[in-house]
Amino acid sequence: MRKYIKILKIEFLKSLQYRFEYISELATTALMIAVNIFLWNAVYLASNTNEIASYTRKDMAIYLTVTNLLVSIFSFTEITRLGHLIKSGRLTSKLIKPYSVKLENIITMMGSQIDRLFIFLVIIIISRFIGLKFNLLLLILLVISSFVMHAFLKGLISCFGFWMLETWPLRGLFNGIFYILSGTNFPLDILPKPIYEIVKYNPFAIVSYAISKTIQNNFSNFEIVKYIIAALIWIIIFNSLYSLLIKKGLKTYEGMGS
Amino acid sequence: MNIKTYFALVKNSLQSNFAYRTTTIIVFFVSFIFFLLEIITGFVYFSFTDSLGGLNKMQYFNLIITMNIILSLYETFCLKGLEEIFAGINEGSLDYSFIRPVNSFFYYIFNGVQLNSLASLVLYSALQIFLLSFQDISIIQIILYVFFIILGAWYVTMLNYFIACLTFFFERANSLMDITEIMDSTLSKPKGIFPKIVEYFFSFVIAYLLIYNTPIDILNNKYSVIVLIYYVLQTAFLSFLLYKFWYKSIKKYHSTS
Numbered sequence: 176m177r178k179y180i181k182i183l184k185i186e187f188l189k190s191l192q193y194r195f196e197y198i199s200e201l202a203t204t205a206l207m208i209a210v211n212i213f214l215w216n217a218v219y220l221a222s223n224t225n226e227i228a229s230y231t232r233k234d235m236a237i238y239l240t241v242t243n244l245l246v247s248i249f250s251f252t253e254i255t256r257l258g259h260l261i262k263s264g265r266l267t268s269k270l271i272k273p274y275s276v277k278l279e280n281i282i283t284m285m286g287s288q289i290d291r292l293f294i295f296l297v298i299i300i301i302s303r304f305i306g307l308k309f310n311l312l313l314l315i316l317l318v319i320s321s322f323v324m325h326a327f328l329k330g331l332i333s334c335f336g337f338w339m340l341e342t343w344p345l346r347g348l349f350n351g352i353f354y355i356l357s358g359t360n361f362p363l364d365i366l367p368k369p370i371y372e373i374v375k376y377n378p379f380a381i382v383s384y385a386i387s388k389t390i391q392n393n394f395s396n397f398e399i400v401k402y403i404i405a406a407l408i409w410i411i412i413f414n415s416l417y418s419l420l421i422k423k424g425l426k427t428y429e430g431m432g433s
Numbered sequence: 434m435n436i437k438t439y440f441a442l443v444k445n446s447l448q449s450n451f452a453y454r455t456t457t458i459i460v461f462f463v464s465f466i467f468f469l470l471e472i473i474t475g476f477v478y479f480s481f482t483d484s485l486g487g488l489n490k491m492q493y494f495n496l497i498i499t500m501n502i503i504l505s506l507y508e509t510f511c512l513k514g515l516e517e518i519f520a521g522i523n524e525g526s527l528d529y530s531f532i533r534p535v536n537s538f539f540y541y542i543f544n545g546v547q548l549n550s551l552a553s554l555v556l557y558s559a560l561q562i563f564l565l566s567f568q569d570i571s572i573i574q575i576i577l578y579v580f581f582i583i584l585g586a587w588y589v590t591m592l593n594y595f596i597a598c599l600t601f602f603f604e605r606a607n608s609l610m611d612i613t614e615i616m617d618s619t620l621s622k623p624k625g626i627f628p629k630i631v632e633y634f635f636s637f638v639i640a641y642l643l644i645y646n647t648p649i650d651i652l653n654n655k656y657s658v659i660v661l662i663y664y665v666l667q668t669a670f671l672s673f674l675l676y677k678f679w680y681k682s683i684k685k686y687h688s689t690s
Contacts, residue, residue, distance in 0.1 A: 354467070360474050
């Protein structure tokens with residue numbers, strides 16, 4: 176276990192090295208939040224109301240701020256890593272090391288985003304003590320289970336690198352699916368009820384919509400627990416598929432270029 | 434760079450597109466998924482209101498499709514070289530381009546075509562023609578609309594290459610590449626939703642809002658000739674500045690060869 180903690184620590188320290196990335200990410204996140212709020216403000220103004228589908232302007236602003244902040248924690252940037260290792264043959268050097276490549280891949284991906292997770296947790300803990308009312312313990316459990324679930328999903332997607340020549344288009348593909356199914360631009364519960372019932376427990380909704388609604392104290396404890404259970408079920412599904420694909424993928428791996 | 438060189442680059446890029454068929458198809462779907470997201474989001478907004486930032490539903494969808502046409506046009510003809518620059522800086526492998534007897538600025542801007550973006554361009558253009566067939570538009574408006582779509586694509590190209598030039602100065606500046614992508618998706622909204630100061634900044638300092646809103650203003654017959662002239666002049670000035678900046682930037686390049 177110690178070796179995986181070391182990998183996590185190294186990735187965390189690596190991510191802290193690039194301050195320029197932080198600044199540009201902060202600026203683009205702020206822009207995304209601002210534009211989404213402007214858009215919804217225009218909807219409130221034009222419809223001459225202060226409440227849309229039980230969301231006041233303030234509720235909507237908080238919702239959009241949280242979901243857009245979560246985008247940087249739950250990004251798909253690292254899904255191309257395994258593909259690069261396969262294409263360059265550098266995976267061979269990982270295979271001969273005394274650890275599981277499957278776990279190393281997951282831990283590395285977690286490590287590269289853990290700084291953002293840490294900042295987010297600090298923000299929610301502070302906001303809990305300065306006025307926002309939510310169940311802090313359940314929220315932290317939901318965020319952490321979502322984080323692990325997302326890492327397993329990324330691990331699963333990264334296995335496509337065994338069969339694809341280039342994996343970078345997958346980043347755009349899954350970011351696109353994320354934006355549609357996560358409720359980043361609008362709360363999912365304003366969709367027609369049958370559609371909402373279908374999409375509400377999808378993995379993208381858990382990491383964005385569910386966390387934001389929990390912070391806004393719109394979910395009962397029972398509902399939050401249901402989302403945590405949903406995340407755990409997704410972890411089991413993604414882990415099984417990930418194990419299967421990495422096993423099949425390694426059989427096709429030729430170590431070209433190593 | 435002459436036309437013969439350009440066609441050779443186009444031929445190479447098409448062959449590469451066919452060799453990486455899966456990538457080409459996935460990238461086409463990525464673009465379509467984001468388009469779908471914009472359309473779904475548009476329907477959500479208009480289920481609560483009849484007007485958004487001064488645009489009705491039809492005008493809003495005109496804006497979304499126009500934004501996609503402008504970006505597809507830019508990606509079809511000018512994106513390939515940009516990717517070569519970003520990869521080449523990281524790997525220190527731009528030498529081969531710089532020693533060629535061609536103008537490196539134009540060599541990168543017109544480095545080939547992207548088939549997936551061309552497919553998107555055809556799809557969105559057909560959609561826009563279909564939507565326009567329901568609207569009362571004069572020939573002059575159509576000519577101006579097409580001209581400002583091409584100008585918009587050129588402006589986006591200039592901004593992206595300006596960012597690419599910055600990567601010669603900063604370490605691991607790949608995240609810069611995302612900035613223009615996010616600017617494109619966030620500032621392709623109706624200009625009426627923004628506070629006045631933001632609207633003026635992104636119209637007259639960096640003309641992001643003009644890129645996507647000007648063609649729509651033309652279709653809606655709500656354009657100002659002075660603003661159109663200013664936009665054309667700003668694009669010309671930016672092109673000149675970028676040309677000078679490109680040659681300053683490549684002096685910062687370090688080869689690994």
